Amino acid sequence: MLKTAMCCSALAIMCAGAAQAEPLQVALVETLSGSQASTGLLYRTAAQYGIAKINAAGGFRGEPIKFVEYDSQGGPVGAADRVKAAIADGARVILQGSSSSVAGQISEDVRKYNLRNKGKEVLYLNLGGEALELTGEKCHFHVIRTSPNAAIRFQTLTKGMKELGLMGDKVYSINQNYSWGVDVQSIIKANAETVGYTVVGETLHEVNKIQDFSPYVAQIQQSGADTVLTGNWSNDLLLLMKAAADAKLKVRFGTSFLDQPGNIGNAGSVAEGNVMSAPFNPELNDATKAFAEDYKAKTGHYPAYVEPYAVFGMDMFAAALKSLDDATGPVSANEIVLALENTKIETPVGSLSIRAEDHQAEMPMIIQEVSKEAAFKVDGTEYGFKPLKVYTGADSADPVQATCKMKRPG
């Protein structure tokens, strides 16, 4: 009798063990300290928000998702180290977004790990590394990019500005001299004929090293341009706009990262009338308003800059997990990737899907301008972003790059 009782209890423990499957572990590897931390911390906030939403809805296969943060300490070397640590700690999904160089490293690390550890694959969800080569020659099955890229941003920006009558005939293209800026410059040039403008000047300058942009502004002035297109971000964008305003240069800026926190507050009236193409605007419709308010209630601020599309990326991930939720036991990265390829979700701005050929997300892009009429003011100023035009995911998509030769499993 005693024996059977013991047997039963042992069985019960085993059963409990089986039912209580290993929770799915998701690791955020971001730059959370040092001089590059600002963007990394935004991705962290967005990822936390997304994970909290999944767990509030019951988690995955009966278990809340285990979310762990790793500080990559700024560079690819630290990131490589942290990815190893995260995988060793049991993470099956890696999240990262703040830098293309780190994205390149993680993408390669994941590829090599998966080659060596068949059956224990890991998925890398790239929330924001926008370099084209990540969905080009470096693309592989286990990396998915949920953010836009240079082509998506600047094709919609140039088309949109033209259609809205905000684009002049003479365009000056000024960009940072690294892969992102070079990508942007070549797209601006390539679109000149189809959209209808002339590029009267091009400049590539060093990244985050220039204090005084007035010489560049003098160049723009000299070229006679009426529109300046730039992929610059952070200080390089801010200083450029300020220098242009100080010289009373009458140009309109077309940008991609104008909504970085602090930019409008710092530029003030200088930014008014400038245009941006980005995947989100809070005053677009009731759904975006509700999302913005909910985000603010949870995190203390309206979603801005990289946060909205990082959250949409997380929503995409959540939807893919939901489609796999009816089974039990651990889930493989391959299953998640396949589910992501077949998932299409409706975000507040419109439908979002992942293209199977190169794992680039297709998402709506919104052309918006800095205006006093915007409903959502930013940085405590009287300005905000007013939506002007929406491109659906299909409209804004760029063709798959020929350099992407993805090997699918099996």
Place this chain on the structure above:
Amino acid sequence: MLKKLVAVIAVLALLLALPALLSESMLNASVQMLIAALFATAFALLCGQAGMLSFGHAAYFGLGAFATVHAMNAFGGDGLLPTPLMPLAGAAIGLISGLGAGYFSTQRTGTYFAMITLALAELLHALAPHLKEVFGGEAGISSFRMPAWGFEFGSTIEIYYLVLGWTVLCIALLWGLTLTPFGRLVLGLRENSHRLKFLGYNTHALGTFVFALSAAFAGVAGALQALNIEAANYVVLETQVSTAVLLNTFIGGAKVFFGPAIGAAAMTFFGHVTSDLTRSWLLYQGIIFMLVMMYLPRGIVGEILARFRGEGGAVNPVAVLARFAGILVAAAGFVMAIELTQRFFSTDYKAARQAGGWPAVEFAGHMWAPFAPLTWALPIVLIAAGLGLVTFINRREARRQEAQI
């Protein structure tokens, strides 16, 4: 001598046994620590022993890494050398670039020498992203460790032993170097290069050679890093890498042979552990560094060795323990003050405040309200008590020593 031998053998045995003792994540941290230790030891040959402060050692570390990645990718990925011998590529490029850079920079001394090394490293760092074929642009260059000699080189354990082997070999070589007449000449370069010149030595050639040797071993360290992460990115040429090795070296003690290695390992470990625990870890690192420079000028290892040699009077174990306790108490109070301040000014707190009022934050398992007296009184009392204890012990020790004289 026997004592030293026993110590070295014990440390080696421990290092060999580590994979059995540590989790994979900690083992990975150990690999980083070994690489940092080798880099710091190589750097200290130049900076500690020859007395030439270089601000640009990231250049040679980085070149070593890139040379290795290219060597790994040579012949369609088969590699120029078998995987375990790859660091030779790093050593070679480090030696060559070190000879060139050393020839120019050692023509000057002191601050001017430091500035030339800085300028060279900055130039390389600025040019690297433009030379896409060599440095791979922003995404860097990726490579793959090929199996060799019957090993896969896929697991962390294999990498650990590979890195350990190279680190021990290189540090042993550098150690052997200090025992040779050449090693004594290097010290002479630091202490009195004029006299060396009068004795008929070519100090410029000597300086160049020391520079090149240091760069070669830094190149090996870079190569090991490239092997470990199977990639190289021009970010390794950054100034931060140069300053990190400098700081590590001085924290351990630049003039003691094993000081830099221990300092580098300790600081790497510190970063590994604290960066995931607190947002303010760089602040702590900066403060530790300042305190070491101000109160332990010979570095941590240097000061401990000096105490063992009996400098500064006989060691009173009770006083040492009491000082330690005092420092720990003060540090606890300080950490608490910093962490609470950081939390109250964070964006998370701004979010929490939306509901109105001033909610309490969590620290060390308790909730602390921003305007409660205890929240700020406790750290202040801890700091005061800790520092008070240290001051009290110092005064008493000083009196005791006076009485002995």
Place this chain on the structure above:
Amino acid sequence: MEQIVFALLNGVIYGLLLFMVSAGLTLIFGMMGVLNFAHASFYMVGAYLAYTLQPVTGFWLAIILAPLLVAGLGIFVERFVLRRVHAYGHAHELLVTFGLSVVIAEVIKMFYGNFPVDYSVPSDLNFSAFALGGMEYPFYRLFMGGVAVVMFAVLYLMLTRTRVGIVVRAAIYRPRMVEALGHNVPMVFMAIFGIGAFLAGLAGAIAGAFYTTNPNMALELGVVVFVVVVVGGLGSMEGAMLASIIIGVMNSLAVGVNVSLADVLARVGLGDWARETGGILTLQLSSLAATLPFFLMLLVLLVRPSGLLGEKE
């Protein structure tokens, strides 16, 4: 023609800003032999303090009070940090200031966050001074240049025409002798450190409003300031002025020069080969504007290590 005038004016004024920050650094180096890594951090602290004070005191008082507070910080650092490590040698002094720069940056981030704060030029100063060839020139730039020139004049007169100046200059060359003559050299050191910090703080308070005030501003300026001091000659005020202006103008002019090595080689018929080789040969000068100062520094160090106007090696 107007373009060149503008480029020169822009360059000179940027140079004057560099001078404001580097003046203190070169003074400190000249006297104490310390390359103060935290000097650019004083610049940043000046900007943040002025930003903090501005709503309470107004702009003008803020740009006077902020540098005074920075001077206080500088004196504190000299008295309680640097003096302590002075005996251990220059390497330790340099490294302790490096640690300090990390600490300052982290503390700023803790209180003000990671993003730039909205510190900007007050609207009654935000007008254009004159127009030339359709381009307007902001008054505030001239104001920044003016402050730097006044500062240079005051420092120069103080160093060359007053008794204090004589003691200071003597202490630069022979500190021990000056001490033996009965002057309180540690006191002079402290005062110089305070003045140096004041100047950097003033530069920060004024330039922070014009450029941006963010936690990385010290990092961005820090290395360039070193270059200025080395190129000008360590310890030479006039040298720092000259080097600042050269670097400012060089920066400003290089931006407009879209020439690469390949274009130069084309003159001797190697253009096609160079363009095919690519890499460094097709790199345009304009994209290297911020790197040029390092070329200059390297050149100066190898050819004339004491700097353009320095006498001390």
